[in-house]
Amino acid sequence: xxxxxxxxxxxxxxxxxxxxxxxxxxxxxxxxxxxxxxxxxxxxxxxxxxxxxxxxxxxxxxxxxxxxxxxxxxxxxxxxxxxxxxxxxxxxxxxxxxxxxxxxxxxxxxxxxxxxxxxxxxxxxxxxxxxxxxxxxxxxxxxxxxxxxxxxxxxxxxxxxxxxxxxxxxxxxxxxx
Numbered sequence: 001x002x003x004x005x006x007x008x009x010x011x012x013x014x015x016x017x018x019x020x021x022x023x024x025x026x027x028x029x030x031x032x033x034x035x036x037x038x039x040x041x042x043x044x045x046x047x048x049x050x051x052x053x054x055x056x057x058x059x060x061x062x063x064x065x066x067x068x069x070x071x072x073x074x075x076x077x078x079x080x081x082x083x084x085x086x087x088x089x090x091x092x093x094x095x096x097x098x099x100x101x102x103x104x105x106x107x108x109x110x111x112x113x114x115x116x117x118x119x120x121x122x123x124x125x126x127x128x129x130x131x132x133x134x135x136x137x138x139x140x141x142x143x144x145x146x147x148x149x150x151x152x153x154x155x156x157x158x159x160x161x162x163x164x165x166x167x168x169x170x171x172x173x174x175x176x177x
Contacts, residue, residue: 009068012060020060024053027069030136031076037131038080039087040120048083052076070146073132077147081124118168126161129154 005026011019031052036045052075063071119127132143133154144154165171 005068009060009063012057020053020057023056023068027072028053030069031072034073034076034131034136035080037119037135038077038124038127039084041087044083044087045080048076048079051079051083055079070138070142073136073138074146074148077128077132081128084124115165115169118165121168122161122164126157126164129157130161130165133158 008019008022012023028049032045032049035048035052036042039045039048052072055075056072059075119130122130128147129143132138132146133140138146140154140158141151144151147154
C-alpha cells in the first residue's frame with residue numbers, strides 16, 4: 001500500500017471521517033460492482049455498500065497490515081450473501097422442502113440464457129467466487145484469502161460454477177476444461 005494512503009488509514013483509525021470519505025471514494029465503485037453482481041439488484045447492492053462501509057468504519061481498528069481492498073471485498077461479499085439470503089429466505093426454504101423445485105431437465109432453447117442471467121441463477125456462494133475471480137480479476141489464492149476459504153474450496157466452487165453456467169447457457173465444455 002502506498003505510504004500516503006497508509007496515512008489516510010491511520011487518520012481513519014483516529015476517527016477522521018473526511019479520511020474515511022477518501023477510502024469510500026477509492027473503493028466504493030469496486031464494492032458496488034461486487035455487491036451488484038452477487039445480489040443481482042441495484043437497490044439491494046447500494047444497501048450492501050452502505051452496510052459494508054459502516055461495518056468497515058466500525059472494524060477499522062481490527063485491520064492490521066492487511067491490504068484494505070481485499071478486506072473491504074470480503075466484508076462486501078459476506079454482506080451481499082447475507083442480504084441475498086434474507087431477501088430470498090422464503091424461496092430457499094420452499095426449495096429445501098421440495099415445493100418449488102424445478103424438474104431436472106437439460107436446457108431447452110428457451111432456457112439458454114445469456115451469461116448475466118445465468119450468473120443470477122447461481123447460489124450466492126458460487127456467484128461470489130465467480131465475481132471475485134473473473135470480474136474483480138483476483139487470483140484463486142487471493143479469492144481464497146478474501147473469502148477466508150481454503151484454496152481447494154475456491155477451486156471446487158469455481159469448477160461447479162463454471163459447469164452450472166455452461167448448463168444454463170447451453171455452452172459446450174472445451175476439451176481443456
